[in-house]
Amino acid sequence: MELKDSEADAQFRKELRVWLAEVVPSLPSPPDPRDRWASRRFDETWQRLQYDAGYAGIAWPKAHGGRGATPTEHLIFLEELARADAPDVGCGFVGQGHAGPTLIAEGGDEQRAEHLPGILDGTKVWCQGFSEPGAGSDLAGLRTRAVRDGDEYVVTGQKIWTSFAQVADYCELLVRTDPEAPKHKGITWLILPMSSPGIEVRELVTLQGEAEFAETYLDEVRVPVANRVGAENDGWRVAMVTLSFERGTAFVPEMLESLRLVEDLARLSERLRRGRGPAWEDAGIRRELGTVAAELDALWALTKRNVTRGESGTVPIVGGSSFKLYYADVRHRLGDLSMRVLDQAGLVLEDLPDLTVARHVEGSLHAFAVSIAAGSSQVQRNILAERVLGLPKER
């Protein structure tokens, strides 16, 4: 059991650090996130720089244009990006984290050749059309209907929480192709070009006051059968492949970002008054800062163990779901702590003169996204109880 870098890993880290020190300061300042198209251009610029330097598709196999990094190198990559305050993946998230790996695992050669290069160099943006108003935690209950008509499927229905739909080129779409079959056995996975006629995207404003998501309405949209990934009615299995990537390291970058938030909050606590003195002088605040920092350190250690145990690709359920469940809880407590430290400064969603507080206030609201998205905390508990502890199913 050891945590030190091997010689090769230390070399990888060193080169990465040199590159980041050069490239991050050269980036333009990030646009207002409410400007979706400017954000897309910014994300594309950042992705292109990574692509040119050979870091795009860090964990993808070399045969598919990735770097083929080892799981340990992948973690070093995420750690150094956070350390350098590099931008996050932005609207490349679905393509790089979901659609790309799914096409690598399950797609045909032509589909890979057509789509993987654009994901890698940042020129193509994907969104995820999985959830529906009636299919949230119970994803397999989805009802968006696809009817075969010659070489095409005709798709009608509604998707929700489709992040980046406003600016996306493609959507990874789950549809129901056999309404008579048991719910897991009538689903198909399709590549939907967002330029297809019959698609209407409506922005969905979150409690953070931003249109991060959209509702996507599909009215007799025609999708070529050639865009199907995997067999007809085998889409649930393909989707589980996709989600297994999400439960692996998807939340690691923002967990590392949370550590930066705690550090910044510790700094702020020395400047902001709480009662008669700085918040830092309040032992209750200090202890909670220490507790949250210790818990995030522990989650980072757990990530390293998960990655070690999952060298072959998938993180074990116990480690993945424990991480997600615990991280969501820490994020909520960090949010509460932020608001205690900020006191009245926590009542605005913008930075104050000489006081950068908006990221903390937004963070306290973002905590709900962590405990609801990608398998809610309640679903994670069911997974741990039934699939790890072996307790009987509810039904």
Place this chain on the structure above:
Amino acid sequence: MHFDLDAGQRELQSALTRFCHDLFPVAVARESGEKGLDRGLWRRLADLGVFALALPDSDGGAGLTVVEQVLAFEVLGAGLVPGPVVGSTLAAGLVEGASTGDVVVASVTATDGPVLVPGLRDADWLLVLHDDRVELVEAAGIQGDLVSRPLDPTTPLTRLDSLPAGEVLLLGAASDALCRTASLLTSAALLGIARRTTELATDYAKTREQYGRTIGSFQAIKHMLADMLALGEVASASVHAAGVMLADTSAEAERAVAGARVLAGKAALHNAATNVQVHGGMGFTWELDAHVYLKRARLLSVSHGNVDAAAETVATQLRGALQ
């Protein structure tokens, strides 16, 4: 990086688990609290090499590190093994006969004023861990009162008006390292309790029936058990990482050791309490062992540090790292 147990470390844990299961059922710990430590059993524990894990081969040890000590203490904690195991491990190599179990060494972290010392009744020596030094005192010369009703029925407590001065064994960095080891091994034992109580509660939930079904099929119970599992999982990553960093004498070891106490203390107390709750009325009885895990967790959570002080240490380290 390879952050997981290797084959030898897994074997160490499973061998020690079998040993504890066979020789130290919880009934032995409960009897030990009442009647005194069984020196024969103590020597068998020593014969297994538990106290001497980190001693060099030339001194009769296994030549391993604090990482293996941590893994061993996780098992000892889960098994509620009686006696001052932390003190005797710290004393191996410092006090003649400690590693072989011929003498029993208790330990306490120094505080001002009156102090309760666990395990002193059954010990030959007492290690006193001060901020800047480690002292050794002969137990026979210590004036104290045995507490008639200690919270943890498996661990005797002696009340001292103040800690007696003794022979200075360690100073400076060596003293600091010993104090960190004491804290971390205690956290490892807490982790063991967190994991064992998860198993016990899960086993019970699978067999206990109410309303015509096993209570583990109710989501209210399931979610409690899932939380216990996750707490133990995250705490184990924290405790093991602290072990590796302490062994590597990493600059971040102090933060990691304190963090391990925060995580392991929280997990052990939460899980031991939830285990009582899941056992319902039977959990509230003296007969069932559920309360013993909870009370041992309470004792360990304030031995060689505590969760609040550890959280403060992490916060201080966090601030130091920013400057």
